[in-house]
Amino acid sequence: MTEDPSNSSGEPRQDAGGESRHPAGGERRRPAGGERRRPAGSVRHPAEHSSLAEPPAPPPAPPASPAPRHALSRRELLTSAARGTGLLGLGAAAGLLGGRASKAATRWQIDPNRCIQCGRCATECVLEVSAVKCVHSHGMCGYCKLCTGYFEPEPINLDEGAENQLCPTGAIKREFIEDPYYEYSINKDLCVACGKCVKGCNMFGNGSLYLQVCHDRCLNCNICAIASACPAQAFRQIPAPNPYLLRGKGAPGT
Numbered sequence: 001m002t003e004d005p006s007n008s009s010g011e012p013r014q015d016a017g018g019e020s021r022h023p024a025g026g027e028r029r030r031p032a033g034g035e036r037r038r039p040a041g042s043v044r045h046p047a048e049h050s051s052l053a054e055p056p057a058p059p060p061a062p063p064a065s066p067a068p069r070h071a072l073s074r075r076e077l078l079t080s081a082a083r084g085t086g087l088l089g090l091g092a093a094a095g096l097l098g099g100r101a102s103k104a105a106t107r108w109q110i111d112p113n114r115c116i117q118c119g120r121c122a123t124e125c126v127l128e129v130s131a132v133k134c135v136h137s138h139g140m141c142g143y144c145k146l147c148t149g150y151f152e153p154e155p156i157n158l159d160e161g162a163e164n165q166l167c168p169t170g171a172i173k174r175e176f177i178e179d180p181y182y183e184y185s186i187n188k189d190l191c192v193a194c195g196k197c198v199k200g201c202n203m204f205g206n207g208s209l210y211l212q213v214c215h216d217r218c219l220n221c222n223i224c225a226i227a228s229a230c231p232a233q234a235f236r237q238i239p240a241p242n243p244y245l246l247r248g249k250g251a252p253g254t
């Protein structure tokens with residue numbers, strides 16, 4: 001079963017498999033003919049009728065090498081960004097420039113066994129907020145009271161106080177189950193893919209927290225900006241019908 005670990009509870013869900021076709025790609029059409037129409041009722045210049053009139057000056061030569069379409073689009077994009085259209089627009093447009101393939105047979109994904117939590121998943125994505133999120137395999141989790149993916153290395157207290165949490169955005173929810181067990185869930189809307197919890201979990205826990213590209217957000221750029229920057233070669237393209245590399249038996253949360 002294809003799971004989508006990008007739902008709001010951090011649990012996987014059925015991958016919709018759909019993707020949007022980007023609106024770019026349409027060519028501007030020249031008006032047919034190429035001749036300008038004379039306004040009705042306008043008067044011709046006498047020279048146009050005279051056989052003695054000087055021949056018209058030749059049209060200016062076309063530029064030797066017109067700028068490539070993509071270079072022009074990128075300049076327009078940067079100009080637009082400079083005018084304040086915002087990083088989200090920049091990111092989305094950059095993804096489009098990257099050439100999102102609407103019928104791509106593959107999707108970018110992170111191999112969690114290769115990821116070293118370098119932090120670039122949070123900073124390199126073309127989207128303003130990364131398409132990468134932390135997911136949690138509840139089947140692998142130890143439900144630890146002292147979760148090293150949740151708590152700062154030396155927490156003041158083992159409670160949910162913000163000062164005790166490792167996550168900079170409070171994206172991990174901690175719930176008491178029964179003594180001494182607690183359940184941890186990810187709010188993907190808050191997760192920025194910094195990888196701190198993943199590092200903490202991998203150092204002292206079972207590695208049940210890990211990063212995945214969420215395909216309800218990812219633009220599936222032809223060249224993934226994070227993959228290009230990843231120092232561990234953890235990104236790869238995998239078949240679109242099964243676009244996650246899940247840890248543990250079944251799926252996260254099972």
Ligand code: SF4
Pocket residue numbers: 110114115116117118119120121195211226229230231232233234235
């Ligand atoms: S860039 Fe690579 S190593 Fe760094 S957090 Fe992302 S997947 Fe892991």
Ligand code: SF4
Pocket residue numbers: 133134166167168169170171172186190191192193194195196197198
């Ligand atoms: S610590 Fe970082 S990777 Fe983990 S849930 Fe919080 S924002 Fe996401």
Ligand code: SF4
Pocket residue numbers: 095108124125126127130131132213217218219220221223224225226227
């Ligand atoms: S392909 Fe890579 S850079 Fe593009 S949106 Fe997806 S995660 Fe971000």
